Amino acid sequence: MWEIIITELTQALQELARGFAHYLPRLIVMLIIALVGWVIAYLLKVLVRSILRLTKFSKLSENAGATQLLNQAALPSSTELLSRFVFWVAWIAFILLGVSVLGIVGLQEYISRFFLFLPRLFVALVILFFGLLAASFFSRAALLAAVNANFRSSRLLSISIRIIISIFALSMVFEVLGVAEETMLIAFGTAFGAVMLGLAIAFGIGGKDLAREFLEKKIVTGKKEEKEDDPSPL
Amino acid sequence: MAEETVLTDDFLRQLINVGEVDILVGLPTHNNARTIEPVIRAIQAGILKCFPRERVVIINADGGSQDGTPELVIRASIDDVWNVSKVYALRTLHSISTRYARNPEPGTALRTILAAADLLRAKACVVVSPDSTTIEPDWLQRLVRPVYNDNFDLVAPIYRRQKFEGVLMRNLLYPMTRAIYGYRVREPYASEFAISGRLATDFLTKETWNAEWGRIGAEICLTITAITGKYRVCQSFLGTKAQPARSASDLVAAMRRTVGALFLSLDSNFPLWSAIADSQPVPTLGAQSEVMLEPVRVNRKRLREMFATGVAQLEPVLRSILSASTLSELQRIAALEVNEFNYPADVWAKTVFEFAASYHKCVISRDHIVQALVPLYRGRTLSFLLENRDGSGQDMEKSVESLCGEFERLKPYLLEVWADRK
Numbered sequence: 001m002w003e004i005i006i007t008e009l010t011q012a013l014q015e016l017a018r019g020f021a022h023y024l025p026r027l028i029v030m031l032i033i034a035l036v037g038w039v040i041a042y043l044l045k046v047l048v049r050s051i052l053r054l055t056k057f058s059k060l061s062e063n064a065g066a067t068q069l070l071n072q073a074a075l076p077s078s079t080e081l082l083s084r085f086v087f088w089v090a091w092i093a094f095i096l097l098g099v100s101v102l103g104i105v106g107l108q109e110y111i112s113r114f115f116l117f118l119p120r121l122f123v124a125l126v127i128l129f130f131g132l133l134a135a136s137f138f139s140r141a142a143l144l145a146a147v148n149a150n151f152r153s154s155r156l157l158s159i160s161i162r163i164i165i166s167i168f169a170l171s172m173v174f175e176v177l178g179v180a181e182e183t184m185l186i187a188f189g190t191a192f193g194a195v196m197l198g199l200a201i202a203f204g205i206g207g208k209d210l211a212r213e214f215l216e217k218k219i220v221t222g223k224k225e226e227k228e229d230d231p232s233p234l
Numbered sequence: 235m236a237e238e239t240v241l242t243d244d245f246l247r248q249l250i251n252v253g254e255v256d257i258l259v260g261l262p263t264h265n266n267a268r269t270i271e272p273v274i275r276a277i278q279a280g281i282l283k284c285f286p287r288e289r290v291v292i293i294n295a296d297g298g299s300q301d302g303t304p305e306l307v308i309r310a311s312i313d314d315v316w317n318v319s320k321v322y323a324l325r326t327l328h329s330i331s332t333r334y335a336r337n338p339e340p341g342t343a344l345r346t347i348l349a350a351a352d353l354l355r356a357k358a359c360v361v362v363s364p365d366s367t368t369i370e371p372d373w374l375q376r377l378v379r380p381v382y383n384d385n386f387d388l389v390a391p392i393y394r395r396q397k398f399e400g401v402l403m404r405n406l407l408y409p410m411t412r413a414i415y416g417y418r419v420r421e422p423y424a425s426e427f428a429i430s431g432r433l434a435t436d437f438l439t440k441e442t443w444n445a446e447w448g449r450i451g452a453e454i455c456l457t458i459t460a461i462t463g464k465y466r467v468c469q470s471f472l473g474t475k476a477q478p479a480r481s482a483s484d485l486v487a488a489m490r491r492t493v494g495a496l497f498l499s500l501d502s503n504f505p506l507w508s509a510i511a512d513s514q515p516v517p518t519l520g521a522q523s524e525v526m527l528e529p530v531r532v533n534r535k536r537l538r539e540m541f542a543t544g545v546a547q548l549e550p551v552l553r554s555i556l557s558a559s560t561l562s563e564l565q566r567i568a569a570l571e572v573n574e575f576n577y578p579a580d581v582w583a584k585t586v587f588e589f590a591a592s593y594h595k596c597v598i599s600r601d602h603i604v605q606a607l608v609p610l611y612r613g614r615t616l617s618f619l620l621e622n623r624d625g626s627g628q629d630m631e632k633s634v635e636s637l638c639g640e641f642e643r644l645k646p647y648l649l650e651v652w653a654d655r656k
Contacts, residue, residue, distance in 0.1 A: 059596070062554075137599065140551060144605040147547050148486050150540055154547045231532055231615060232477040233402030233488050234423060 023102065030098035037094020045087035052079040066132050085125075089118065124176045131169020135162045160195065167191055240342070240349045245332040249353055252328045256288040257281075257378055258356035260347030263294055264338035266364035267301040273369055274310040274329075277362060280374030281327060288382075291354065294331040295346040297338030303364070304331035340491065341452035345443060348434045358382045359434050363425035368476040376470045377428035380519065387465035389428040390419050390457065390516075393475035394524035397622065397630060398532065400475070401615045404634050406586060407454070407492055413641035414500065414648075415461045416510040420469060420523060423454040423492045433465050451495020458499045462506055471520025486608055494604045497593040508649060513642060525627030534572050537616040541577075542568040544609020551606050555592040557651070560584050567613065577617035579640040585610055586641075587648040594652060 052058070061067050061078035076084070096111045139162035146154035171188040175181055241249070259277055263270060274292070281290050294307040308331050334346045344361065351359035358381040360374065380386040393400075403421060411422040429437075437459050442452075460467050500507065545552065545568040552561055563581050570576065586607075593603045622630045 140598065140602055143547065143551070144602055147544050148605060148608045150536075150543070154543075231398040231401050231530065231619070233485055233611075234400060234425075234492065 026102050029101050033098035033101065034091075034095050037091050037098070041087045041090035041094065044090050045083045048086045049079060049083035052082060057082070060133070061129075066129065089121075093118070120176055120178070124173045127176060128169060128173050131166065131172065135165035135169065138162075138165060160199075164192065164195060240334070240346050241353070242332060242334075245330070245346075245350075246353075248330045248332075249350055252291050252330070252354060254289065255291045255328075255354045255356050256358070257285060257290045257382070258347070258351045258354060258359045259290065259292045259374070260344070260351070260359060260361040261292060261294045261307065261364055262297070262340060262343035262347065262361070263299060263303045263307070263364045264297040265299045265301045265303060267299070267303045267306055269367050270303055270306050270364050271310060272367055273362060273364055274307060276369040276371050277374060278310070278327065280371035283371050284375040285378070291328040291330065291350075291356075293347055293350050294329070295343040296331060296333045297343060298333060298336040304333065307331050341443075344452045344456070345438070348429075348438050351431060351434045352438055355431060356434070357431050358428055359431065360428040361426065366426060366476055368474045369426075370473055373426065373472045376472055376519065377426065380468050380470060381428045381430050384468075385430070385466060386468045386517075387430040387433040388457065388460040388467045390421050390467065390469045391424050391426045392420050392469050392471045392518065392521065392523060394471075394473055394521075394526060395475055396477070396526045396528055396530060397627070398530050398619055399477050401618060402488065402492065402611065405582070405614050405618055405637065406611070407496065408634070409583070409638040409641040410496060410586060410590075411454075411457070411461075412513045412638050413645050414507045414510070415458065415503075416507075416513045417461045417467060418513050418515050418638075419457060419461070419467065422457045422496075424457070425453075426472065427453075427456075429456065429460070430465075433460055433463075436463065451491045451498070454492055454495045455499060458496075458503070462503055468517040468519065471518070471522075471524070474526070485611075486605060489604050489608055489611070490601065493607060494593075494600070497590050497604070498600075500590060501594060504652075508652075511645075513638075523627075523631060525630055527627065532619055534616055534619065537612050537619075538572050538575055541609050541613030541616065544612070548606055548609065551598065551602065554597050555603060555606060556585065556588050560588055564610065564613075572616075572620075575613075575616055575620060577613045579637045580644065582614045582617075582637070583640045583644045584647060587644060588651055590648060591651040591654070 058067065058077060058079050066078050093115070096114060100108055100111050139158040142161045143154050143158035146157050151157065167188055171184045174184040259281075261270075261273070261277075266273075277292060281288075292307070294304055296304045296307075308329055310329065330350075332346065334342050347361060348359065358378050360377045360381075362369065362373075366373075377389050377391070380389045403423065407422050408420055412418050433456075437456055440455075440459060442455055442459075457467075459465075545564050549561075552564070556564070560581065564585070567575070567577050567581070589603060589607050592598075593600055597603070618633070622633055625633070
């Protein structure tokens with residue numbers, strides 16, 4: 001009886017040892033890949049950080065309003081955040097590459113899915129960044145134009161433009177990531193429609209007298225509006 | 235050759251038919267049918283009176299007029315002028331019109347005129363504004379003589395102005411150009427001026443034409459090129475300046491064309507202007523300045539309101555351009571009522587210098603920086619109006635001189651904010 005137990009145990013241990021011996025080189029390879037990956041990812045991080053600093057990316061990010069968002073969320077600067085992102089994506093990619101060497105069945109599919117997802121994640125981030133940049137640029141342009149034209153609700157107009165462009169960029173980001181596509185589409189459509197309807201009603205009700213007055217002056221009486229202009233600048 | 239890219243084949247053909255000239259009169263137009271005829275008559279009379287022996291050509295560079303302006307220029311017969319003045323030219327006077335673009339681009343218009351002057355080897359090139367309804371035949375002589383006879387390269391105008399006209403010129407362009415480049419040119423952005431053939435040729439080869447400011451702010455760029463290139467610059471008193479009616483959108487465009495171009499010039503000329511510590515007078519023919527004291531209707535409340543609204547609404551934009559102390563000072567001024575309103579000269583000079591430094595550093599879009607200065611300029615305009623409301627021409631001259639002094643005194647501050655990495 002004891003002999004059988006000992007034999008089975010020995011066999012099991014031998015199989016374990018064989019299995020371990022079989023996996024050990026792969027495990028070492030995986031660790032080496034992870035280690036090399038860490039070094040490469042770190043170098044990439046340093047490189048990306050230097051390039052971003054050289055190209056004054058932080059200024060671009062400040063213009064896009066991304067820096068303000070990051071500050072409010074107590075996150076590091078956009079340059080640091082992007083370089084860290086590159087580091088982690090590169091290192092995780094190397095770790096997964098190492099894990100795939102182990103040959104664990106079923107894991108391969110998840111790894112390949114991750115690699116397929118990476119370009120989409122990158123595209124989504126680019127869209128988000130440029131979306132925020134466009135929102136900031138156009139809202140500021142609208143604010144300046146409205147203030148210089150003595151338009152009363154300049155800030156409201158500017159904020160509306162920022163929100164609309166940001167929502168549009170976010171919906172594109174979600175679509176690219178494939179997250180809640182339909183929900184986002186419906187939410188965007190509803191929000192956009194509501195804003196437009198609101199603006200139409202507001203302008204319709206608020207501006208009807210102004211429109212009538214303008215049309216009367218231009219068409220009916222043909223009189224030109226008398227203006228008290230600024231003193232001539234040049 | 236610059237003209238290869240600017241001049242159309244048809245225009246070139248017409249220029250070749252004209253041959254070499256002594257004087258070229260440039261007339262950049264866009265829908266100026268209402269005012270162009272008296273201007274052409276004055277130019278023709280000026281040529282007959284002062285330059286009957288010289289070979290002269292009038293070049294009209296049109297930016298897509300829809301009201302028949304080019305036709306009026308071509309049709310303006312010199313016979314009418316002969317009949318009145320009884321003076322005959324000894325040479326044929328040519329008038330050529332060319333459409334350089336479908337839409338007006340002042341820089342391209344000037345480039346076309348200068349390219350024609352270069353091609354025709356004109357000794358003097360004079361540019362006249364089609365809006366100058368107060369132009370007299372003598373203007374041509376006052377502009378051309380210093381170039382033609384005294385070897386000056388740039389003749390800038392001096393006008394007799396209404397007290398509160400040319401506010402941007404008096405409060406920003408003149409003081410800043412003077413403090414930066416060290417030359418007291420009263421009208422650095424001129425609508426009438428004369429240049430020598432060599433300055434025209436040199437200016438045409440500048441790389442500035444590739445940049446946006448070459449297209450929109452070429453006039454001020456020409457003055458700066460003459461100053462920085464050590465060309466001989468002088469000023470000539472012309473007479474009363476006519477002011478076309480302008481709207482609020484014109485102010486933004488004027489700021490882009492003048493202030494934007496001036497700010498941009500600071501980038502490439504930094505080694506030169508950073509070494510200049512004071513300013514020197516420029517030879518002037520005729521009066522240094524003349525002011526008319528006719529009353530002008532200006533809505534002061536509206537100016538104050540636009541300034542205060544601008545400071546409040548643009549706070550996030552101004553925060554990225556101005557220092558905290560200047561911004562808080564502006565916010566204090568914005569709270570003042572019209573009767574106690576005062577935007578002091580030193581605060582204005584600091585504001586302009588901080589804008590120039592922010593423009594250099596591109597803290598936000600450069601065009602947005604120029605636009606953000608518009609409401610602040612309105613505040614300074616109001617302060618200028620209130621300061622000089624009851625003053626004489628001399629008092630106003632003193633006020634402008636004092637402002638120029640502030641700009642010159644604060645120039646080290648500009649160098650400081652310019653170098654500041656923040």
